[in-house]
Amino acid sequence: AQTVTQSQPEMSVQEAETVTLSCTYDTSENNYYLFWYKQPPSRQMILVIRQEAYKQQNATENRFSVNFQKAAKSFSLKISDSQLGDTAMYFCAFMKYSGTYKYIFGTGTRLKVLA
Amino acid sequence: EADIYQTPRYLVIGTGKKITLECSQTMGHDKMYWYQQDPGMELHLIHYSYGVNSTEKGDLSSESTVSRIRTEHFPLTLESARPSHTSQYLCASSDPSGTTDTQYFGPGTRLTVL
Numbered sequence: 001a002q003t004v005t006q007s008q009p010e011m012s013v014q015e016a017e018t019v020t021l022s023c024t025y026d027t028s029e030n031n032y033y034l035f036w037y038k039q040p041p042s043r044q045m046i047l048v049i050r051q052e053a054y055k056q057q058n059a060t061e062n063r064f065s066v067n068f069q070k071a072a073k074s075f076s077l078k079i080s081d082s083q084l085g086d087t088a089m090y091f092c093a094f095m096k097y098s099g100t101y102k103y104i105f106g107t108g109t110r111l112k113v114l115a
Numbered sequence: 116e117a118d119i120y121q122t123p124r125y126l127v128i129g130t131g132k133k134i135t136l137e138c139s140q141t142m143g144h145d146k147m148y149w150y151q152q153d154p155g156m157e158l159h160l161i162h163y164s165y166g167v168n169s170t171e172k173g174d175l176s177s178e179s180t181v182s183r184i185r186t187e188h189f190p191l192t193l194e195s196a197r198p199s200h201t202s203q204y205l206c207a208s209s210d211p212s213g214t215t216d217t218q219y220f221g222p223g224t225r226l227t228v229l
Contacts, residue, residue, distance in 0.1 A: 035217070044220055045205060045207075045220035046220070047217055047218075091157065091158065103148075103160065103218065105157050106157060107157040108157055
């Protein structure tokens with residue numbers, strides 16, 4: 001069975017600094033997708049970034065980038081130039097398709113950006 | 116911004132009441148999902164649907180039921196609410212016709228059963 005592990009329940013970072021959130025997963029699949037979702041306090045969950053497992057190039061979205069290490073089954077999220085609006089719960093998610101779609105989420109990392 | 120809506124946003128209700136949580140999306144997505152999330156915790160999939168008249172139970176056992184009579188509508192019903200049902204319920208939809216099956220989430224319904 002697939003699992004997703006986020007080992008950092010809480011993190012904090014100073015405004016304008018860089019922070020990296022870790023995520024590891026376990027799967028025997030070769031084709032799958034990985035996602036980082038952001039859930040601000042009392043607000044809607046939104047997609048931050050996604051990565052296709054067959055792509056070796058790391059995905060980037062403005063200040064957000066990932067370090068995808070397929071062999072190590074690691075999928076960390078780097079937030080550069082942190083902003084106060086980045087304060088949120090961040091969930092790592094794994095998705096595969098093998099006849100049916102299956103999503104597995106990690107337990108989340110609560111990130112607080114300090115002024 | 117994803118066009119997926121949930122009502123009510125907050126609900127406080129007494130034990131034994133029947134409740135229905137509404138979820139609607141205007142994106143024409145075939146797949147829809149219900150997740151349960153306790154504060155600060157991970158999401159647990161409780162129901163999903165691949166299209167009209169298709170519903171399946173998710174990984175987390177739930178006493179709730181769902182229906183999918185129309186593509187855009189995926190309500191969740193609790194016949195008799197209990198305090199153990201207190202949680203946040205998130206609805207999501209996705210369109211797998213693209214390169215990835217990204218899920219778009221609604222704002223959630225925070226349910227409190229007294």
